[in-house]
Amino acid sequence: MNLATLFGTLQTKFGKQVESMHAEHGDEAYIFLGDPNIRPITEYLRGELQARLVSVFAEDRRSREGVFFNYYVFEQRGDTQFLIVRAPVPAADPRFPSLSAELPAVNWQEREIQDWFGLTAVGHPNPRRVALHDNWPDVHPLRKDFPIDTVLPPFEGERHIYRPALGEGVLQVPVGPVHAGTIEPGHFSFAVAGEPILYLQLRMFYTHKGTEKLFEKLPIHKAVFLAESISGDSSFSHGTAFCQAIERAAEIEVPSDALIMRTVLLELERLCNHVADIGAIATDVGFVVANAHASRLKEMLLAANEQLAGNRLLRGMVCIGGVRRAWGAWQVELLRVAIDAFTREFRDLVALINSSESTRDRLEHTGILKPEIARDLGIVGVGGRASGIDLDVRRDHPYAAYRHLSFKVPVYQVGDVWHRMQVRIDEVQESISMIREAASRNLSGQFRVPVPPIPPNRCALSAVEGWRGEIIHWIRTGSDNRLERCKIKDPSLNNWPALVEAVQGNIIADFPVINKSFNLSYSGTDR
Amino acid sequence: MFKILQKTIRTGIVTTTYPSKPARISDHFRGRPSFDFEKWQDARPAADECPTGAISWRDTDDSRKVTVDYGLCVFCGLCAEASPDQAVKITKEFELATADRGSLILTAEYTLNADGTHRKLSAVSHGRVNADSDVQSVGAKARETIQKLLGRSLSIREVDAGSCNGCELEIVALNNPIYDIERFGIHFVASPRHADMLLVTGPVTRNMELALLKTYRAMPEPKLVVAVGACGISGGIFGENYASLGGVDKVLPVDVYIPGCPPRPQALLQGILLAVGRLREKRYDEHPSR
Numbered sequence: 001m002n003l004a005t006l007f008g009t010l011q012t013k014f015g016k017q018v019e020s021m022h023a024e025h026g027d028e029a030y031i032f033l034g035d036p037n038i039r040p041i042t043e044y045l046r047g048e049l050q051a052r053l054v055s056v057f058a059e060d061r062r063s064r065e066g067v068f069f070n071y072y073v074f075e076q077r078g079d080t081q082f083l084i085v086r087a088p089v090p091a092a093d094p095r096f097p098s099l100s101a102e103l104p105a106v107n108w109q110e111r112e113i114q115d116w117f118g119l120t121a122v123g124h125p126n127p128r129r130v131a132l133h134d135n136w137p138d139v140h141p142l143r144k145d146f147p148i149d150t151v152l153p154p155f156e157g158e159r160h161i162y163r164p165a166l167g168e169g170v171l172q173v174p175v176g177p178v179h180a181g182t183i184e185p186g187h188f189s190f191a192v193a194g195e196p197i198l199y200l201q202l203r204m205f206y207t208h209k210g211t212e213k214l215f216e217k218l219p220i221h222k223a224v225f226l227a228e229s230i231s232g233d234s235s236f237s238h239g240t241a242f243c244q245a246i247e248r249a250a251e252i253e254v255p256s257d258a259l260i261m262r263t264v265l266l267e268l269e270r271l272c273n274h275v276a277d278i279g280a281i282a283t284d285v286g287f288v289v290a291n292a293h294a295s296r297l298k299e300m301l302l303a304a305n306e307q308l309a310g311n312r313l314l315r316g317m318v319c320i321g322g323v324r325r326a327w328g329a330w331q332v333e334l335l336r337v338a339i340d341a342f343t344r345e346f347r348d349l350v351a352l353i354n355s356s357e358s359t360r361d362r363l364e365h366t367g368i369l370k371p372e373i374a375r376d377l378g379i380v381g382v383g384g385r386a387s388g389i390d391l392d393v394r395r396d397h398p399y400a401a402y403r404h405l406s407f408k409v410p411v412y413q414v415g416d417v418w419h420r421m422q423v424r425i426d427e428v429q430e431s432i433s434m435i436r437e438a439a440s441r442n443l444s445g446q447f448r449v450p451v452p453p454i455p456p457n458r459c460a461l462s463a464v465e466g467w468r469g470e471i472i473h474w475i476r477t478g479s480d481n482r483l484e485r486c487k488i489k490d491p492s493l494n495n496w497p498a499l500v501e502a503v504q505g506n507i508i509a510d511f512p513v514i515n516k517s518f519n520l521s522y523s524g525t526d527r
Numbered sequence: 528m529f530k531i532l533q534k535t536i537r538t539g540i541v542t543t544t545y546p547s548k549p550a551r552i553s554d555h556f557r558g559r560p561s562f563d564f565e566k567w568q569d570a571r572p573a574a575d576e577c578p579t580g581a582i583s584w585r586d587t588d589d590s591r592k593v594t595v596d597y598g599l600c601v602f603c604g605l606c607a608e609a610s611p612d613q614a615v616k617i618t619k620e621f622e623l624a625t626a627d628r629g630s631l632i633l634t635a636e637y638t639l640n641a642d643g644t645h646r647k648l649s650a651v652s653h654g655r656v657n658a659d660s661d662v663q664s665v666g667a668k669a670r671e672t673i674q675k676l677l678g679r680s681l682s683i684r685e686v687d688a689g690s691c692n693g694c695e696l697e698i699v700a701l702n703n704p705i706y707d708i709e710r711f712g713i714h715f716v717a718s719p720r721h722a723d724m725l726l727v728t729g730p731v732t733r734n735m736e737l738a739l740l741k742t743y744r745a746m747p748e749p750k751l752v753v754a755v756g757a758c759g760i761s762g763g764i765f766g767e768n769y770a771s772l773g774g775v776d777k778v779l780p781v782d783v784y785i786p787g788c789p790p791r792p793q794a795l796l797q798g799i800l801l802a803v804g805r806l807r808e809k810r811y812d813e814h815p816s817r
C-alpha cells in the first residue's frame with residue numbers, strides 16, 4: 001500500500017481520531033492521534049496490514065505541548081516505511097491502555113514508560129517495576145522536571161520480590177547479580193524440580209546508568225561517544241545508528257565512500273562477535289580447543305580493526321557526516337589479506353566443530369525457542385532467525401551501502417542452540433563476501449562532510465542490524481546542539497523473554513550454553 | 528581427535544612476549560595524547576571537543592589553569608585534531624596504570640592573552656586526589672605485604688559494576704592463547720572467597736553498589752582492588768548522575784587504576800602485574816615527578 005492510500009484508509013477508518021499524518025526523511029510515516037486510545041489502530045495495523053510492532057516509547061512534552069506522547073513504531077513486511085503512531089497522554093490523567101496482554105513483546109517497554117515517565121499502563125498483566133528496582137524512591141527520571149544530577153537517598157528495602165517456587169520438591173536457585181564468569185550483572189532466579197528448570201525469572205537493569213537522560217545533556221557531537229558506550233560489543237553499530245539519526249534529522253548527505261566504509265566496519269563488528277560466540281558456545285559444552293582457535297581468529301580481526309579505526313572495538317571512527325579517517329590503499333589491502341586469512345581459518349574452525357559429535361549432541365535439541373513463541377515475544381536478530389523470524393534491517397530498511405550489496409539472510413525453524421550457532425556461521429560467510437565486495441571498490445573519495453548547525457525540533461528514526469539484531473534510535477533535536485530526547489532500543493531488550501522460554505524443561509547445567517547462544521547485552525538492555 | 532592435534536600443531540605458538548618485550552601494536556592505534564604544554568597556545572578548542580571532559584580549563588584574572596585527566600580520557604584523539612601547532616599528539620603509549628590517581632591528572636598554568644589564547648607556561652604539576660597522605664602510606668604498606676604474599680600466584684574476581692561490557696571483552700581476552708594470563712600464575716576465579724584481587728569495571732551504578740560492596744566484603748584479607756577503564760576510574764562519559772555513582776573509589780579503596788576505553792589486554796596485564804609488584808609504573812615526559 002502506498003503512503004497516500006494508507007493515509008486515506010486510516011482517515012476513513014479512524015476519522016477524527018487521526019489528527020494528522022505526514023511523511024519524513026523518505027521512510028518515516030508519522031500518524032498523530034488525538035487521544036491515547038491506541039487499541040483500534042493497533043488492531044488494524046497488526047491484523048489487516050500484518051504490521052509488526054517494533055518499539056514503544058514515550059516523550060515528555062508537557063512544557064511545550066502540555067502532554068506526554070507515546071510512540072508506537074510499526075513496520076510492514078516488504079515495505080521500507082516505518083509507521084510511527086503518536087498518541088498523547090494527558091499530564092492531568094497520565095494513563096494509557098496497555099497492549100501487553102495480547103502483545104507480550106511490549107511487556108517490558110510499557111513498564112519502562114511507567115517507571116521512567118510515571119505514566120500508567122492500564123490493564124498491564126504485570127505492572128510491577130522493571131527499569132527502576134523496587135528499592136528506588138518514587139521518581140521518574142525521564143521527566144523533564146527531574147534533573148539528571150539528582151542525588152537519591154540511600155536505597156532501603158527489598159530489591160525485588162520473586163514469584164515463590166511452589167510444589168513438592170521444587171527449589172528456587174538464585175544466581176547473580178555477580179556471576180561466576182567475567183560477564184555482566186543480572187539476577188536469575190530458577191525454579192527447579194530436580195534437574196529440569198520449571199521456570200526462570202529475570203531481574204535486569206543492574207547496569208542502568210542514566211544513558212537516555214544523559215543524551216539530553218551532552219552536546220550532540222560528544223553524544224556519539226555515549227552511543228558507542230551503550231553496549232561495548234556493538235560500539236560501531238550503536239555509534240552508526242546514532243549518527244544516522246542525526247544525519248536524517250539535519251538532512252546531511254553522507255558521502256558514498258563513507259557509507260561503504262561504515263558497511264565494512266559494521267560487518268567486521270559482526271564477524272568479531274559471531275566468531276567469539278561460536279567459540280564461547282563450544283566452551284560451554286567443554287570443547288575448549290575450538291574456543292582457543294575462535295578467540296585467536298577474533299584477535300586477527302581486532303588487529304585489523306585497529307589498523308582501520310585506531311581502536312580494537314572500532315570506537316572513535318564513526319562520526320556525524322561520515323567516518324573520521326580515510327583509508328589508504330595499504331589499509332584496504334591489509335583488510336583483504338586479513339579477511340583471506342580469516343576465511344581459511346574459519347573454515348577449519350567450522351570443520352573442527354562439525355567433527356565433534358559430542359558437541360553437536362549437546363547443542364541439538366537444547367534450549368528450543370519455538371517459532372510461534374518467538375513471534376509472540378517479538379524476538380529479533382540471531383535468536384529470531386534461528387526460530388523462523390525472517391527479519392534483517394539490512395535487507396528490510398537498507399542503510400549505509402547495503403542496498404548495493406547482495407547477501408542472504410539465513411533463517412531456520414528449529415530454534416535450538418545448534419541453529420543459533422548455525423545462523424552465526426552462515427552470517428559469517430555472508431559478511432565475508434560483503435566485506436570483499438565492498439573492499440574491491442575504490443575508496444579514495446570523500447569520507448566525511450562538514451556538519452552544519454543541527455536544526456531544533458526535528459525527529460528522526462534510525463535502524464541498524466547490529467550483530468545481535470535490530471537496533472533502533474529515535475531522536476528529537478533541541479536547541480543549542482543538544483537533543484530533547486533520544487530513545488535507544490537494543491535488541492537485547494526484546495530478546496530476554498526468549499531465554500526464559502528456551503530454558504524451560506532443560507537442565508540447569510545447560511543454562512550457560514543456552515544463555516550464551518543468545519548472548520544478550522545487559523548494558524544494552526539496562527542503559 | 529587427530530584433527531584437533533593436527534590443527535594445534537599447525538597453528539604453533541601464538542602467545543605474545545609482552546611484557547618481557549614491548550608490545551607489537553599497530554601504528555594506527557590511538558593511545559595516550561601527549562601534551563606539549565609549552566607549545567600549547569589555546570586549550571579551549573580541545574576542551575570543547577573532548578567528549579568526557581578530560582580536558583578542562585578555568586580562568587582567574589589574567590591566568591588560566593588547564594587540567595588534563597587521563598583517568599577520564601577515552602583516547603579518541605579529538606584533542607589532537609582540535610589543537611593546531613602539533614601541541615597535542617596522539618601516541619601509541621598505553622601503559623598508564625598507576626597506584627596514584629593524582630598522577631593521572633596534570634595541571635598547567637598560563638598567563639592569558641587579550642584574545643583569550645594563552646602564552647607562557649608558568650607551571651605543570653600533578654593533581655592530588657588523595658590529599659590525605661596517611662591513607663596513601665598505609666595503602667603502600669599494605670601493598671608491600673600483599674606483594675610478598677601474592678606476587679607469585681594471584682586469583683582475580685572480576686566484577687562488572689555497571690560497565691558497557693567493552694572492558695569485559697578485553698578482560699576475557701586475557702584468557703585467550705594470545706595474552707594467556709595464566710602463564711603468570713594468574714587465574715580468574717568464580718567466588719570472591721577465593722580471590723586476592725577484585726578487578727572492577729564501572730561506572731558503579733546505584734543498582735550495583737550493594738553487590739559490589741558485598742563481593743568485596745566476602746574476600747579474605749589481604750585484598751587488592753583494581754579499577755578498570757575510564758568509567759571504573761572516574762565514571763567516564765557517564766560521570767555521576769541519578770543512576771551512576773562514578774568511579775570505583777567512590778565505593779571501595781582502589782589500589783591500582785588502569786586507564787583506557789577499554790584498556791587493551793596488554794594495558795590490563797600491566798596494571799594487574801603492577802598491583803602485585805611485578806612491574807613498575809611507566810614514566811612519561813609530562814610526568815615531572817613520576
Ligand code: SF4
Nearest residue numbers: 577600601603604606
Ligand atoms: S583523547 Fe582523551 S583528552 Fe583528548 S579529546 Fe579524547 S578523551 Fe579528551
